[in-house]
Amino acid sequence: MGDVLIIAEYEGGKLKGYSRELASKAVELATQAGGKAQGVVVGKNVAQAAEELGQFGIAKATAIEGVDLEPYRGEAYTKVLFELIQKIKPQIVLASASNLGKDVLPRLAMKCKGGLATDCIDLKIEGGKLKAKRPIFAGKALVDVDFLSDIQFATARPNSFATKVVDASKKAEVEKVQASVGELRVKVKEVKEAEKGLKDLTEAEIIVAGGRALGSNENFKIIRELAEVLGATVGASRAAVDAGYISHDHQVGQTGKTVNPKLYIACGISGAIQHLAGMRTSKVIVAINKDPEAPIFSKADYGIVGDLFTLLPILTRKFKELLGK
Amino acid sequence: MKIAVLLKQTPDTETKIKIKSDASGVDETDIKWIINTYDEYAVEEALRLKEAVGTGEVVIVTAGIKRAVESMRQALAMGADRGILIDTEGLTLDSYTAAVILAKVLPNEKFDIVLAGKQAVDDDCVQVAHGVATLLDWPCVWPIEHIELSGDKKSVMVVRPVSGGTKEVFEVGLPTILCCDKGEHDPRYASLPGIMKAKTKPIQELKAADLLAGETPKVKWVNFSLPPDRQAGKILKGEPEQVCAELVKLLREEAKVI
Ligand SMILES: Cc1cc2nc3c(=O)[nH]c(=O)nc-3n(C[C@H](O)[C@H](O)[C@H](O)COP(=O)(O)OP(=O)(O)OC[C@H]3O[C@@H](n4cnc5c(N)ncnc54)[C@H](O)[C@@H]3O)c2cc1C
Ligand SMILES: Nc1ncnc2c1ncn2[C@@H]1O[C@H](COP(=O)(O)O)[C@@H](O)[C@H]1O
Numbered sequence: 040m041g042d043v044l045i046i047a048e049y050e051g052g053k054l055k056g057y058s059r060e061l062a063s064k065a066v067e068l069a070t071q072a073g074g075k076a077q078g079v080v081v082g083k084n085v086a087q088a089a090e091e092l093g094q095f096g097i098a099k100a101t102a103i104e105g106v107d108l109e110p111y112r113g114e115a116y117t118k119v120l121f122e123l124i125q126k127i128k129p130q131i132v133l134a135s136a137s138n139l140g141k142d143v144l145p146r147l148a149m150k151c152k153g154g155l156a157t158d159c160i161d162l163k164i165e166g167g168k169l170k171a172k173r174p175i176f177a178g179k180a181l182v183d184v185d186f187l188s189d190i191q192f193a194t195a196r197p198n199s200f201a202t203k204v205v206d207a208s209k210k211a212e213v214e215k216v217q218a219s220v221g222e223l224r225v226k227v228k229e230v231k232e233a234e235k236g237l238k239d240l241t242e243a244e245i246i247v248a249g250g251r252a253l254g255s256n257e258n259f260k261i262i263r264e265l266a267e268v269l270g271a272t273v274g275a276s277r278a279a280v281d282a283g284y285i286s287h288d289h290q291v292g293q294t295g296k297t298v299n300p301k302l303y304i305a306c307g308i309s310g311a312i313q314h315l316a317g318m319r320t321s322k323v324i325v326a327i328n329k330d331p332e333a334p335i336f337s338k339a340d341y342g343i344v345g346d347l348f349t350l351l352p353i354l355t356r357k358f359k360e361l362l363g364k
Numbered sequence: 365m366k367i368a369v370l371l372k373q374t375p376d377t378e379t380k381i382k383i384k385s386d387a388s389g390v391d392e393t394d395i396k397w398i399i400n401t402y403d404e405y406a407v408e409e410a411l412r413l414k415e416a417v418g419t420g421e422v423v424i425v426t427a428g429i430k431r432a433v434e435s436m437r438q439a440l441a442m443g444a445d446r447g448i449l450i451d452t453e454g455l456t457l458d459s460y461t462a463a464v465i466l467a468k469v470l471p472n473e474k475f476d477i478v479l480a481g482k483q484a485v486d487d488d489c490v491q492v493a494h495g496v497a498t499l500l501d502w503p504c505v506w507p508i509e510h511i512e513l514s515g516d517k518k519s520v521m522v523v524r525p526v527s528g529g530t531k532e533v534f535e536v537g538l539p540t541i542l543c544c545d546k547g548e549h550d551p552r553y554a555s556l557p558g559i560m561k562a563k564t565k566p567i568q569e570l571k572a573a574d575l576l577a578g579e580t581p582k583v584k585w586v587n588f589s590l591p592p593d594r595q596a597g598k599i600l601k602g603e604p605e606q607v608c609a610e611l612v613k614l615l616r617e618e619a620k621v622i
Binding site for chain 1: 375377378379380381383390401402458459460463485486487488489490491494495497498499503504505506509521525526527528529530531532533534535536537540545546580581582583584585586587588589590591594596597598599600601604605607608609611612614615616619621622
């Protein structure tokens with residue numbers, strides 16, 4: 040009893056940043072629940088990523104490997120993870136609120152008839168059970184979730200917890216499982232790869248976002264240039280997306296993505312309630328807008344009133360100097 | 365082609381959320397209710413699928429209280445054919461029990477496709493449609509931004525956006541549950557004749573309590589609160605060169621995020 044299982048993700052053979060922070064949280068929760076934290080990584084050649092979980096204090100991990108387990112497929116992952124849950128019987132199952140976690144945990148929770156709290160920003164143990172805090176109404180309100188089921192599921196919003204390396208040289212003991220899932224009902228016809236190396240908005244630590252003020256697809260270049268210097272992901276308001284300056288995967292807000300970076304730079308974005316809903320939990324918000332009355336300034340930690348076409352190139356140059364690029 | 369749309373009524377996204385004084389829930393007094401934004405995309409896609417085939421039916425399925433009928437009528441005015449309201453008056457459902465009752469109703473009709481929204485903009489759970497698919501053991505794709513029926517009408521091609529702008533193209537046999545993101549089609553406006561016709565389109569009513577079969581919620585929501593409000597910070601003033609230098613310095617030395 041009291042064991043916590045985390046579904047960890049990897050990229051290029053290494054654990055993803057949000058899985059590292061979740062591993063730290065899992066260890067903390069397991070200690071409080073009187074159990075052990077365990078990890079699982081699913082994919083192709085994932086044993087090394089599974090071993091990495093040891094750094095955070097996870098002693099044992101499972102590496103489920105198979106040729107048809109990469110990339111992520113909901114049906115396949117549900118099958119192999121459900122089998123693992125039945126075998127090791129954890130009390131708590133955690134994943135990140137990533138594209139993967141958001142899709143697989145609701146399926147697993149239903150199969151196990153367990154409660155699920157999604158996109159949590161706080162997790163703790165109370166009365167022997169998981170207790171979660173999560174945003175609702177796109178972050179306009181918060182609610183605490185009490186679990187009524189014996190098995191408890193949660194996904195955690197990336198960048199919500201601190202990563203704590205307990206022993207950088209420690210490797211988790213990994214049990215390798217070979218899995219073959221057979222034919223899936225959802226068949227892959229084609230995968231159109233995006234530009235490599237772009238972090239999804241929901242995982243990004245820094246976001247530079249542009250609004251209607253950019254005026255054209257071409258002008259978004261100045262947003263991209265600043266983003267590149269900072270290693271940031273490009274975001275946009277809905278007005279910019281609707282005008283066709285940039286595609287919908289870049290939209291931040293109530294009907295776009297909810298983001299939680301440590302730095303959000305909003306350029307030529309007025310700060311409508313639906314935009315704020317998607318980025319209000321950013322640690323630091325910078326607003327650049329020529330209208331001193333723009334509502335975005337009331338939420339920003341730092342603001343510059345001025346023309347973004349003048350300011351952004353200067354800012355990009357200054358960051359280049361600072362970062363030695 | 366028989367298509368169901370799982371439609372939830374949610375507060376308008378403009379709504380300023382207020383919490384009841386005892387923190388037990390959201391104060392609903394001044395809320396304007398709308399079709400959940402993503403479910404409206406689902407209605408549009410359902411109508412397009414039906415139009416592409418030329419025959420069939422689009423059925424709006426909602427678990428909610430009587431107030432939700434207004435949003436269902438809106439979908440009927442857009443062109444959907446009829447509705448099924450699962451009346452939840454007096455019950456507090458969670459995502460689990462909502463999925464249970466929806467999954468009870470759907471098999472009564474032989475739907476080829478069930479469309480849902482990517483998420484409900486009130487609870488932001490991303491859970492109910494997956495739950496329904498799991499209970500029915502139907503394939504489910506989340507989220508999708510494009511649907512196309514195959515020539516033999518036995519499967520659909522869907523486009524799923526994944527991390528960082530990559531798109532996956534899948535073929536899925538019917539029946540299936542698909543969760544709609546914003547796609548290339550904006551939801552249509554209801555025409556005046558559409559609105560008139562919607563008034564007489566049938567909405568069947570079922571009682572949620574009769575469908576639960578002893579199932580109870582798996583979670584309970586307590587202690588609603590508002591997030592700490594952000595305070596307006598520093599406005600930097602001066603020449604562009606100077607304010608940019610100052611901002612870079614502040615981000616490095618004060619905020620420590622660079
Ligand atoms: C159901 C629904 C869902 C929605 N979902 C979202 C969502 O997910 N995300 C989202 O962003 N919006 C969403 N919206 C839209 C939202 O209400 C706003 O319309 C939108 O955010 C405005 O985008 P904007 O700030 O880029 O444009 P505007 O409001 O037009 O603001 C442009 C800003 O740029 C400034 N500006 C102009 N020129 C310059 C310049 N040269 N230099 C500096 N500043 C300049 C102006 O002062 C202004 O403040 C939604 C709306 C609805 C109804
Ligand atoms: N009460 C409900 N009635 C009908 N459909 C619902 C209901 N709740 C959720 N759904 C569907 O499930 C999707 C996901 O909702 P959620 O899991 O709450 O984010 C929504 O977009 C709807 O399509």
